[in-house]
Amino acid sequence: MSTETDLSHIPGFKRTMETEVESHDGREGRVLTFIKSRIDGEPTPIPVKTLLDLMDEFSFQEDFLISIGDHKAKVFTDIIHEKKPKTFVEFGGYLGYSALLVAAAIKEYASDGHIWSVEADKDCAAIASELITLAGLDHMITVVLDKTTDAIPKLQGQGHFKNVDMLFLDHDESLYKPDFQTCLATGVIGTGTTIVADNVVRPGAPEYRRYVRELKGVQSKGVRGLITPGNFEDEFEVTEIVNADEARQ
Numbered sequence: 383m384s385t386e387t388d389l390s391h392i393p394g395f396k397r398t399m400e401t402e403v404e405s406h407d408g409r410e411g412r413v414l415t416f417i418k419s420r421i422d423g424e425p426t427p428i429p430v431k432t433l434l435d436l437m438d439e440f441s442f443q444e445d446f447l448i449s450i451g452d453h454k455a456k457v458f459t460d461i462i463h464e465k466k467p468k469t470f471v472e473f474g475g476y477l478g479y480s481a482l483l484v485a486a487a488i489k490e491y492a493s494d495g496h497i498w499s500v501e502a503d504k505d506c507a508a509i510a511s512e513l514i515t516l517a518g519l520d521h522m523i524t525v526v527l528d529k530t531t532d533a534i535p536k537l538q539g540q541g542h543f544k545n546v547d548m549l550f551l552d553h554d555e556s557l558y559k560p561d562f563q564t565c566l567a568t569g570v571i572g573t574g575t576t577i578v579a580d581n582v583v584r585p586g587a588p589e590y591r592r593y594v595r596e597l598k599g600v601q602s603k604g605v606r607g608l609i610t611p612g613n614f615e616d617e618f619e620v621t622e623i624v625n626a627d628e629a630r631q
């Protein structure tokens with residue numbers, strides 16, 4: 383990311399700008415150590431808000447995290463409250479930030495809601511699982527350690543992914559379009575599904591955005607959300623499938 387913003391007050395982000403490495407370099411293990419040191423002695427389950435606040439604090443003070451962060455979390459929570467999904471699938475789980483956020487929001491209106499969080503990196507998946515256990519949400523969130531291309535047919539074959547209420551794309555922008563197309567063709571998503579794609583402006587997913595905006599049978603729009611820390615402009619692309627048969631033609 384290039385920016386003119388003064389980053390001196392955000393040590394975590396400044397470091398990431400200097401090294402140009404933003405994840406998968408050992409910081410993920412340090413987040414877990416940081417969180418554990420701060421909740422030491424606290425009774426479990428640990429409130430989701432406490433865990434997310436600690437991840438945000440780490441991202442601000444220590445090392446930037448590629449989780450959705452606090453501003454997008456508020457925007458995303460509003461989307462969840464509006465759409466009220468019960469079955470939620472995310473591609474790109476990282477450390478469980480978005481999965482925990484969504485689980486806490488769904489719990490408010492559906493005791494039988496479920497989140498499937500697909501994550502390709504084993505260390506990230508293990509840390510996410512540990513945080514989910516600390517939050518007492520194992521019954522609501524299943525972390526799937528796999529690449530999306532392998533996970534989609536596997537879970538669809540097991541009957542878990544069928545016309546899901548919401549799909550969150552937050553893995554590799556170059557896979558947004560092919561993974562969307564596979565999900566549409568196989569019935570993982572269908573009429574009534576909302577697809578939320580992160581980072582469509584920064585780093586950007588122009589091909590995906592053009593594709594969903596031109597597709598028949600869907601309605602799609604950008605929703606502003608800032609990358610924090612740093613307050614960099616970005617958007618979610620929020621896409622509703624109104625008529626899956628039309629979209630499949």
Ligand SMILES: C[S@@+](CC[C@H](N)C(=O)[O-])C[C@H]1O[C@@H](n2cnc3c(N)ncnc32)[C@H](O)[C@@H]1O
Pocket residue numbers: 448449450451472473474475476477478479480481500501502503506528529530531552553554557
């Ligand atoms: C931006 S992070 C996800 C952040 C997470 N949704 C959150 O807000 O807490 C992207 C994650 O996608 C994972 N990833 C990248 N390519 C993937 C793939 N093909 N299948 C599954 N996960 C993938 C990366 O390992 C990384 O943890």
